[in-house]
Structures are given as C-alpha cells and as structure tokens.
Amino acid sequence: MTPPPEIAEMLHRAMGFDAAALSESAVGRAVRKRMSQCGQRDPSSYLVYLRASPLELAQLVEELVVPETWFFRDGKPFEALQRFVMEEWLAANPERPLRLLSVPCSSGEEPYSAVMALLDAGLPPERISVDGVDISNVALAKARRAVYGRNSFRGAYPGLQERYFTATPHGWLLHEAVRKRVNFSQGNLLGDDFSLLRGAYDVIFCRNLLIYFDDQNRERALSVLERLLLPRGVLFVGHAESAPVLEKWFVSVASPHAFAYCKKSALPAQGKAQPSRARGEGRREMPRQPEKPAARLRPPVAVVSKEPPAGNALEQAQRLADQGRLAEAAVQCEAFLREQGASAQAYYLLGLVHDAGADAENAREFFGKAVYLEPNHYEALVQLALLAERQGEVRTAAQLRQRAQRAQQRRGNK
Ligand SMILES: C[S@@+](CC[C@H](N)C(=O)[O-])C[C@H]1O[C@@H](n2cnc3c(N)ncnc32)[C@H](O)[C@@H]1O
Structure with a gap:
C-alpha cells in the first residue's frame, strides 16, 4: 500500500x-x-x-521522529558551555539566572547534561534555568520521568551515574536537584507560535535536527533561533549542521569541535579593532581552557574519562567520536583499517572527524571512499550532499540527496 x-x-x-x-x-x-x-x-x-x-x-x-540522544553527546560542546558561562557570562551577569534552551531536547539527556556540566563548573543551582522543548510527547514523558538505561550513558564517563543518579529496578533515576532545573514543554521549532511567550536565551542547543530539514525550513528555524538568542549568547549546533544559511545570521566561535556560533549582529562593526581577528575573520573567541583551572572549577564531567572504551577498534572509534574525542577516534579508525582492510564505516567515521576539524577536502575524500565501498551508505551520501551544498555545488548536492533518498528507500525495503 x-x-x-x-x-x-x-x-x-x-x-x-x-x-x-x-x-x-x-x-x-x-x-x-x-x-x-x-x-x-x-x-x-x-x-x-x-x-x-x-x-x-x-x-x-x-x-x-528520531529520538536518538545520550548524556554528554559529543563532549566538547559541554566543555565549551562551562568555559563560556564561567569565564564570560558570569562576569557580565553577576546576579540573574542563566537561561538555556535545548530544542530538540528529545528524552532529556541533552538539557540534563547542560545542567550537570554547569553544576560541575560551580554555577549555583538556583542560577540555572533550562527549557527543554521537543515535538514528541513520548520523548518528553521519558524526559520528565528521568529514568535512564545503558544506552543513555554510551559516552561512558565513569562516575556520572554515581554522582548524579540513583539505581532503581527500572534504570538510573536522575537526582531531583538536576531535574528541578529543567522545564519541559512540547513545541514545534517550525510552528508559528514557537517563540511566543518565550524570553530570550543566553545559550541555545539546537543539535541533530537541522540536518533533517530542507533548506527552506532550516532557514526558518535558524531565523527563529536568532531572534531567541541574546546578543552575547551562544548557539550550539550538531557536528554535521554547519550549513551556508547558518552563516547568514551567525559566526562560528573559535572553539574546536564545539560547533558553537554567536550572533553576527552582536559583532563589533567591520574595521573596529577586535581581539578575535587574530584567529579568524569576524570570529568571536570562546574563552580558552585555562592553564590551571580556577579552584572552584571541578574537572568537567565530559573529560573525566581517559580510559579506552571497550569493544573493537571501530566501536571504540565510534564511541570516541560521540564523545568529541576526534583525534583519538581517527587513530582507532586507522588502526582498524590497517588490521581489517578497507571498511565503509571506518572511512565514514574518518570523514566525520575531518569534517569536524573543518577539513572539507579530506572529509569529502573519506565520505567518497565510504560510498565507493558501499554505494548505498545513506549517512555518507547525506554528508557528501551537505559538503557539496556548503561549497556552493547546488546540482551535485541535489543529485547526492536524491541518491541518499534512494539508498534509504532500499534500506527501508530490506
Ligand atoms: C536526534 S534527536 C536530537 C536530540 C538532542 N538534541 C541530541 O542532539 O542528542 C531529534 C529530536 O528532534 C525532535 N524533532 C523533530 N522535529 C522537530 C521539530 N520540528 N521541532 C521540535 N523537535 C523536533 C524529535 O522528536 C527528536 O526527539
């Protein structure tokens, strides 16, 4: 039918x-x-x-809907959040609570991770106010219940469960002190009423949603986010979501692998001296990791683990990439390729690693290798389409998207 x-x-x-x-x-x-x-x-x-x-x-x-999410997904954005808040935002806002929006928040792992990262950085709980919004009521019900299984902890940061969760027969229950900081509501980022009755935010996480939108809706979503972000605020997107339209209103913040953006309209006018120019035209600089962290800063949750994750080299690479440990992920992929020979998935991961490092040329080559070995590799085709789009190759991008669509249909028919 x-x-x-x-x-x-x-x-x-x-x-x-x-x-x-x-x-x-x-x-x-x-x-x-x-x-x-x-x-x-x-x-x-x-x-x-x-x-x-x-x-x-x-x-x-x-x-x-694709509710896939987990605690401290990609790692680095949460470290960048800690640095931004403790080293820049706090000085400018000594009294009021920080307002953070997570859209889409899915089953809550992302907004709760933001709260835990901020608590770990030393921000008092009463100064943290987070809104989690998603289109899915099923995901939101799970978020409000805040009981999580193994999949939500795939970032595998030792100590996270022990510090913030209580074991129950149904899974790990998040402590109330964290739950209380997040207010969940149902909403459609593309709905006409999305920004009604919402104040402006210091930080917005909008990760792993824009990638599914077509150009027109991506632009619409980003214009809404631009209106909702305060002038000195920061927007975090997913690692594959830096589209040309993003640069219409936002400028990449110099913070490796955090995929953080600030508002173009908030940058000093062209020609005025600005410190960030040293590292990139028009870029604002995210406070860098201090040589010696201030005493009140505990190590960020996302960097506690230095132990190698379990599993074969490719699984390890995937886990490391998920945690934002991209250089280590690349080493594991290369080890896997040496031991096992050519592998579409290993090339795909290497493509992601290079793309995250803003190395479009190598990223394209690796995604191309993945597609050569596995012509129906949907994710690699989508990434190639995005790269082509970013480089202004409209026709190639459209062809790749069509190929990706056919690949996904074939996958669905199996
Ligand atoms: C892959 S999850 C991303 C969750 C989290 N941001 C992350 O990166 O881990 C995608 C979520 O987008 C939600 N979603 C899909 N379309 C949406 C829309 N138009 N507005 C708000 N949420 C939407 C889905 O319900 C799903 O929970």
Missing part, C-alpha cells in the same frame, strides 16, 4: 523534514502502523481522518 502523497506533504509541513530524510518507505511503514492501530483500512479515508484530527497527526509524527 502506497500512502497518498498528501500525507508526506502534511508531514513535511508539520515536521519540516527533507524529502530525503522522510522517505516513502518510512512514511508507508508509519502510516500502515497508525492505520492498523486506529482500525482504518482505506488510505484515502485515513487521509480524511488525519486532516480532521491534530491528535492523529501528532501520533503519526511520533512514528517518524
């Missing part, structure tokens, strides 16, 4: 996802599941029902 095309259009309007990300097979599976759950047999009558019921549309959206 092929779902009526109007359903994909409705989903595109509701979630903003790109056609390549919202493949027909995924939509088909989700529609079939929902139709059987509501006892509908005919796709056309389901479409009528869907049009009449916002609740049913929300249920269908639930079938398509």
Whole structure:
C-alpha cells in the first residue's frame, strides 16, 4: 500500500523534514502502523481522518521522529558551555539566572547534561534555568520521568551515574536537584507560535535536527533561533549542521569541535579593532581552557574519562567520536583499517572527524571512499550532499540527496 502523497506533504509541513530524510518507505511503514492501530483500512479515508484530527497527526509524527540522544553527546560542546558561562557570562551577569534552551531536547539527556556540566563548573543551582522543548510527547514523558538505561550513558564517563543518579529496578533515576532545573514543554521549532511567550536565551542547543530539514525550513528555524538568542549568547549546533544559511545570521566561535556560533549582529562593526581577528575573520573567541583551572572549577564531567572504551577498534572509534574525542577516534579508525582492510564505516567515521576539524577536502575524500565501498551508505551520501551544498555545488548536492533518498528507500525495503 502506497500512502497518498498528501500525507508526506502534511508531514513535511508539520515536521519540516527533507524529502530525503522522510522517505516513502518510512512514511508507508508509519502510516500502515497508525492505520492498523486506529482500525482504518482505506488510505484515502485515513487521509480524511488525519486532516480532521491534530491528535492523529501528532501520533503519526511520533512514528517518524528520531529520538536518538545520550548524556554528554559529543563532549566538547559541554566543555565549551562551562568555559563560556564561567569565564564570560558570569562576569557580565553577576546576579540573574542563566537561561538555556535545548530544542530538540528529545528524552532529556541533552538539557540534563547542560545542567550537570554547569553544576560541575560551580554555577549555583538556583542560577540555572533550562527549557527543554521537543515535538514528541513520548520523548518528553521519558524526559520528565528521568529514568535512564545503558544506552543513555554510551559516552561512558565513569562516575556520572554515581554522582548524579540513583539505581532503581527500572534504570538510573536522575537526582531531583538536576531535574528541578529543567522545564519541559512540547513545541514545534517550525510552528508559528514557537517563540511566543518565550524570553530570550543566553545559550541555545539546537543539535541533530537541522540536518533533517530542507533548506527552506532550516532557514526558518535558524531565523527563529536568532531572534531567541541574546546578543552575547551562544548557539550550539550538531557536528554535521554547519550549513551556508547558518552563516547568514551567525559566526562560528573559535572553539574546536564545539560547533558553537554567536550572533553576527552582536559583532563589533567591520574595521573596529577586535581581539578575535587574530584567529579568524569576524570570529568571536570562546574563552580558552585555562592553564590551571580556577579552584572552584571541578574537572568537567565530559573529560573525566581517559580510559579506552571497550569493544573493537571501530566501536571504540565510534564511541570516541560521540564523545568529541576526534583525534583519538581517527587513530582507532586507522588502526582498524590497517588490521581489517578497507571498511565503509571506518572511512565514514574518518570523514566525520575531518569534517569536524573543518577539513572539507579530506572529509569529502573519506565520505567518497565510504560510498565507493558501499554505494548505498545513506549517512555518507547525506554528508557528501551537505559538503557539496556548503561549497556552493547546488546540482551535485541535489543529485547526492536524491541518491541518499534512494539508498534509504532500499534500506527501508530490506
Ligand atoms: C536526534 S534527536 C536530537 C536530540 C538532542 N538534541 C541530541 O542532539 O542528542 C531529534 C529530536 O528532534 C525532535 N524533532 C523533530 N522535529 C522537530 C521539530 N520540528 N521541532 C521540535 N523537535 C523536533 C524529535 O522528536 C527528536 O526527539
């Protein structure tokens, strides 16, 4: 059964996802599941029902969201957050609470990680105010419950559970002191009402969502975030989300592997002397890690672990990359390639590592190798499309996106 095309259009309007990300097979599976759950047999009558019921549309959206997340995902952004707040923000705002938005927050690991990072840095709890927003009510229910299993701790920072969680028969329950700092609500970043009744934020985390949007919706989302970010605030995006449209309103902050941006409008006018010029045209400099951290700063949670993670070299590489330990991830990938020979996944990871290090040329080469070995490697195709887009190669980017879409359909049909 092929779902009526109007359903994909409705989903595109509701979630903003790109056609390549919202493949027909995924939509088909989700529609079939929902139709059987509501006892509908005919796709056309389901479409009528869907049009009449916002609740049913929300249920269908639930079938398509990707709630993948974990504590201290990518590591470095949380270290950069600690430095920004303790070394820059605190001096300018000696009294009021820090306002941080995490959208999408999924099941809560990201906003809770931000709270733990700030507590670890020494910010008093009453000065931390975090909003977590997501389109998925299922993910939000999990976030409010704050009981987590092994997958949420895949960053494997020793001591995190012991310091902030209590073991229960159902998983690890996050301490109330952290839970209390986050206020969760349902919201659609592309909804007309998203910024209504929200104040402005000092810090916004918007990671691993923009990548799924098409250009138009990415631009729309970023313009909303620009309005919501205070002039001296910082925006964190995911490692694969630096699109040309981002640079319309934001400037990359010189903080390696944190994928942090500040507002263009807040930069001193061209020509005026500014300290950050030394490291990059128009870039604001994130406070660097002090040689000797101030006594009140405990080591950030995200850098506690120096032990090698378990598993084979490729799994280790993936884990290290997830923690933002990119140089170590590259070493593991190379070891894997030496021992096991060519591997699409190892090349893909090396591509991510080089892309994160702003080395587009090598990133492209490694993603290309991954696709050469595995022509339907969806993620590598998407990354190649993004790189082509960033370099202004519009036609190549469109072709790669089409290839990625076909690859995902093939994957869905298996
Ligand atoms: C991959 S998770 C990212 C979570 C977290 N930011 C991270 O990086 O680990 C993507 C989340 O985006 C949410 N989402 C999808 N479309 C959205 C939209 N238009 N507005 C808000 N949230 C959305 C999904 O429900 C899902 O929980």
